[in-house]
Amino acid sequence: MGKYPISFLDILSVVGKKVFSTQSTVPPIFETVLFNIRFPRILGAIIVGASLSLSGAIFQGMFKNLLVSPDILGVAHGAGFGAALAVYFSRNIMLYVQGFAFISGLIAVFLFYYISQRIKHRSTLSLVLSGIAIGAFFYDLILLIKTVADPYSQLPSIVFWLMGSLSTVSNQDILFILIPISLSFFVLFMLRWKINLLTIDDEEARSMGVDTIHLRLIIIICCTIITASSVCISGVISWVGLVIPHIARIIVGPDYKDLVISSALIGSVYLLIIDNLARNLASVEIPLGILTSVVGVPIFLFLFIRKGKAWV
Amino acid sequence: MGIAKVNVKEVFYAYENKKDVLKEIDFSLQSGKILSILSPNGCGKTTLLKCINGILHLRSGSILLDNKDISIYRVHELAKKIAYIPQFHNPIFPYKVIDMVLMGRNPYIPLYSFPRKNDIAITYQSLRELGIEYLAEKKYSELSGGERQLIFFARILAQQAELLLLDEPASHLDLSNQIKILDMIKQLSNFGITIIMSTHIPDQALMISDNCILMKEGQLYVYGDPEIVINTRNIEQVFGVSSMIIDSPYPANRKICVPISSII
Numbered sequence: 001m002g003k004y005p006i007s008f009l010d011i012l013s014v015v016g017k018k019v020f021s022t023q024s025t026v027p028p029i030f031e032t033v034l035f036n037i038r039f040p041r042i043l044g045a046i047i048v049g050a051s052l053s054l055s056g057a058i059f060q061g062m063f064k065n066l067l068v069s070p071d072i073l074g075v076a077h078g079a080g081f082g083a084a085l086a087v088y089f090s091r092n093i094m095l096y097v098q099g100f101a102f103i104s105g106l107i108a109v110f111l112f113y114y115i116s117q118r119i120k121h122r123s124t125l126s127l128v129l130s131g132i133a134i135g136a137f138f139y140d141l142i143l144l145i146k147t148v149a150d151p152y153s154q155l156p157s158i159v160f161w162l163m164g165s166l167s168t169v170s171n172q173d174i175l176f177i178l179i180p181i182s183l184s185f186f187v188l189f190m191l192r193w194k195i196n197l198l199t200i201d202d203e204e205a206r207s208m209g210v211d212t213i214h215l216r217l218i219i220i221i222c223c224t225i226i227t228a229s230s231v232c233i234s235g236v237i238s239w240v241g242l243v244i245p246h247i248a249r250i251i252v253g254p255d256y257k258d259l260v261i262s263s264a265l266i267g268s269v270y271l272l273i274i275d276n277l278a279r280n281l282a283s284v285e286i287p288l289g290i291l292t293s294v295v296g297v298p299i300f301l302f303l304f305i306r307k308g309k310a311w312v
Numbered sequence: 313m314g315i316a317k318v319n320v321k322e323v324f325y326a327y328e329n330k331k332d333v334l335k336e337i338d339f340s341l342q343s344g345k346i347l348s349i350l351s352p353n354g355c356g357k358t359t360l361l362k363c364i365n366g367i368l369h370l371r372s373g374s375i376l377l378d379n380k381d382i383s384i385y386r387v388h389e390l391a392k393k394i395a396y397i398p399q400f401h402n403p404i405f406p407y408k409v410i411d412m413v414l415m416g417r418n419p420y421i422p423l424y425s426f427p428r429k430n431d432i433a434i435t436y437q438s439l440r441e442l443g444i445e446y447l448a449e450k451k452y453s454e455l456s457g458g459e460r461q462l463i464f465f466a467r468i469l470a471q472q473a474e475l476l477l478l479d480e481p482a483s484h485l486d487l488s489n490q491i492k493i494l495d496m497i498k499q500l501s502n503f504g505i506t507i508i509m510s511t512h513i514p515d516q517a518l519m520i521s522d523n524c525i526l527m528k529e530g531q532l533y534v535y536g537d538p539e540i541v542i543n544t545r546n547i548e549q550v551f552g553v554s555s556m557i558i559d560s561p562y563p564a565n566r567k568i569c570v571p572i573s574s575i576i
Contacts, residue, residue: 310404
């Protein structure tokens, strides 16, 4: 199975050895391939897919706009910039990369939020445009770091944040983002019914007893942690956070109590499939970020033609 | 004289250091009564309702609910006492009616928690009370204007508040729905709920309210019994419109205000 062929029986044998300490005659390289390369990559695809779709779905409600997602808001590129900056300052340690990514992602969100409050004639289009502008700004900052970075030691990992990929995910990376991501997931999971109240007018929500400022802050911080963590291990993967929530909405409806769970599930399955295609479609690996766009854009346009009237 | 439910004391309000929108508003309202705030558009009706709801913060003055300043209530505590129907509503998600109404239960549902069986039962109960249980599974976005307004009434019933603030509840509806909504407001007050509604139609105030405020340019022009304060002179002063006030016998048994022409 796969590019480095391992038979199904050998897989069972290796797993058996790891889990039940049974005797195994397969070469140890099989174990390395399965547990240090394939396993973290599969887990990475699941986590990143769930993260981007979940935060996309929630950002859409939070900003009352069906055309936003972590990448369109500029959060993803904001986080990517932070990560690249950490690498540039030779802090190629996961803690720094993640911390920088989170702070920089948060700056992007609040920049977006501030601008959206300042626009006089607030329309869906103007919000999307300001998000795209913020995203482009951070994208260019990453390019700037790219030009000044050391071409041998730093450049490869910086380019990586521009073009999403799961090929370098290690068990250590997964372990590192697991805590912040699962904490944020848990908070959002518990708040998922209340998110509904932020999709209606703020004043109306306040009259129903919602502390809108406080609640929105918690939710935006959690979504940003999730986005930044996934950007740290996979770079900017576009379109997933925009397309999957719409598919989930078609299936379970707009109630966030169901939408939060279904977005995460569909997103993880989707990215897992896309990553498998990326690995196996051609003799060389297709960068994941390219494939999510190639698949995501047609789906988005199809949905947009059919349902788009309600989105703008 | 019953106990005052709402006490609005010397209230001033201004948006971001601009000119005062509300000036020296001062009145009190007894429990279980209907108060109409009557004025042309843009005179501060909506602003006043939002102030009473604690959504906007006063520049000076105070608003008391059951003799307690509303600013000391926490947001969800206040929502158990006061419910509000805004004038406009722009939904972006096509929620089901039942989910919309269920949101009214929010003040009783702690953060990090979900609606319980009891909340869902109360939600269905309030739909039933308004005779619109059949709409429960419909999408809110597919309803007519009159039906949408009914959904909001179901939601504030689910909220189980003691004071309702209604911003132009019957202004954007056709004639039969207008009457239906006004009848419902009357019925709610019979249950002992206190109601403050804004309107720009004098006859709506005459039809159902116990008290009436006429507002002019952010100031309280006159406050009292609608049959007394709604007269040709006051209507002329506040709206710039000449009118006829007719004493209508049975079956209306009330005064009727008919606008005639604008005064140049």
